Amino acid sequence: MDIDYREFRDADPGSRVLMGPGPSDVPPRVLQALSAPCIGHLDPYFLSMMDETQRLLRWLFQTKNALTIPVSGTGSAGMEAAFVNLVEPGDEVVVCVNGVFGMRMADVTERLGGKLIRVDQPWGRAVDPEAVRKAVKGRKPKIVAVVHAETSTGACTPLEPIAAIAREAGALFLVDAVTSLGGIAVEVDKVGIDAVYSGTQKCLSCPPGLAPLSFSDKAMQALGARKTKAPNWYLDLSMVSNYWGAERKYHHTAPINMIYAIREALRIVAEEGLEARFARHLVNHKALVAGIEAMGLSMLVPAAERLPMLNSIRIPEGADDKKVRGALLKDFGIEIGSGLGEFAGKIWRVGLMGHTARQKNVFLLLSALQSILKAQGVKVGSGAIEAASKVFSKV
């Protein structure tokens, strides 16, 4: 069994404008850090980089939680880690489902033998706290879980009301912040979040491969009180925390270069500052929406429930979903996302995440989309750029 190495050419992915549901555009500084020489996972210099990464992550999460680390896998590994460490067979888990990622939390819960109490909510809308209150009433769930930013629809669920319900019920509050972290506030200590995870390839603009995660003391106590070992050695946080903690006990080899990259991405966030970063995401979102609406297209999510970093646009009548996305990619190098589940073929998902959230990208997308739709014979209004400009000029 042989192979001819000449069939495989130099990697040349070119460049894209990543306006899908993630990954987002990665700044050159992060790519440069990623390619620094690899050193050992117990090297004193690497240990100091781990410490710094943890300090930056605690700041980003606005938490004092000791266990605040990047898990060695993509965002979904963060979800897996949060659930597999906290859910034991028979545990009652309330899971809010208003999109694909809520469904995934429900799936993970059942795989672990948790007793799933599912709060189904309309897709494209925020989760209604009253529905959660009803589900919790008369129960003592171990966990109440919600997706902060539902990437499949662009709906944002405010965390405080559900945190209060979880607290009153004595439950751990578990939050999926994969798409929200770094784009809108995720204030772990203030809100009272016990377990939270995210991804690197959304509003942090780092390549995919790590899942920032934080566990409160209450979550750590629940972990310590387990009757059984987690059915997952790789993500067992009782061991992983010994490597990230003072002991530095070897568990698994950390993804060294990815840690370089997230540290650099976090430095960039720190340089910009959280308030400025959130404001930037917001203005770009508003400008995009103004342009989209000027074209006569409409948004899926009601204005008050929209995420700034993930914009679901209803596909207008007469437009060919695949052809439009194909032309955006082929002619302009722009990637946008398709609809998932019940929204397949019905919406486009436009990401304005991290480094991608810039005026030039908003203008580029609006002008490209307008041109492509017109070429397909779809009637679109003019004035998209003017409408978007107006939003930017107010800043």
Add this chain to the structure above:
Amino acid sequence: MDIDYREFRDADPGSRVLMGPGPSDVPPRVLQALSAPCIGHLDPYFLSMMDETQRLLRWLFQTKNALTIPVSGTGSAGMEAAFVNLVEPGDEVVVCVNGVFGMRMADVTERLGGKLIRVDQPWGRAVDPEAVRKAVKGRKPKIVAVVHAETSTGACTPLEPIAAIAREAGALFLVDAVTSLGGIAVEVDKVGIDAVYSGTQKCLSCPPGLAPLSFSDKAMQALGARKTKAPNWYLDLSMVSNYWGAERKYHHTAPINMIYAIREALRIVAEEGLEARFARHLVNHKALVAGIEAMGLSMLVPAAERLPMLNSIRIPEGADDKKVRGALLKDFGIEIGSGLGEFAGKIWRVGLMGHTARQKNVFLLLSALQSILKAQGVKVGSGAIEAASKVFSKV
């Protein structure tokens, strides 16, 4: 809660000579590929890179297995993936334990509710097939599992005899090839391996973060015949395989840039060729051993059972383990590994993996070690470089 970004300086890990148990030295070409612009995980160009990566991995594993992929996690995630997909509660699993990584397989088996049949063997030695035969006798285990290259000791267990025992028993043959793949032959189809996993940071000389894995048709059938869903969404290969297969169904976001890197590392392996690569590992190993023995030091593992890429050297009397490793790192930039478990403080583990396995590194380590030991008052023989040279000159 605020942070001063000026406290965090540019990443500057410097450079090391990575002669520990992994990571090994990463060639500049791999680092360059790693830092190519990030594109989407469903981008047509990225999908073509995935296809190429799979073709290269099949060649490296010498297999036709359709499910041959890099799992999105470090080597231990490969172990987790292999076990969590194949072991259901109550399944009998024979696990050979002759070091840390055999112990880990036993731990994972028990976490999954498997009925563990543990074959304990002396650390620092290969697994004796007769012990496996005895353990299997009169049973119908679902899996027989062995570590090919025990990284904690440097012992190599030949696979054929144990494969035959597994086959006769109708069991799946599961192999940990984390440290062997790319350094010695791992012939999946010829040997009859049903599930195998590896890591990128050993003999492939790619940064840590991915776990090459291959499942035979028989393993895929066992996966398909599960009565329960795997208690792990992230590593559920029945879903992961739909993303890597023709369907391209989104599961989790692939670690894009790490895929660039492994593809480049595999290209380099293909350019060198397997025979030449294995021969290079062997001659460097032999030269190192000749030098070590010329100094009057001795190897832990009997000559016939040694791995070429992981060399366990007994710490000579009078030498201070930590001080020696500290001086190697501080004065020469050389990382070597310490002993684990019962060998803590008793051995040094010297890796000659992938890009690291070069004459200049063998010479550097021998000369540095000789100088440091002498400075610590340890009596060491001279002539290490001469002895090593002799081995190289024979090639």
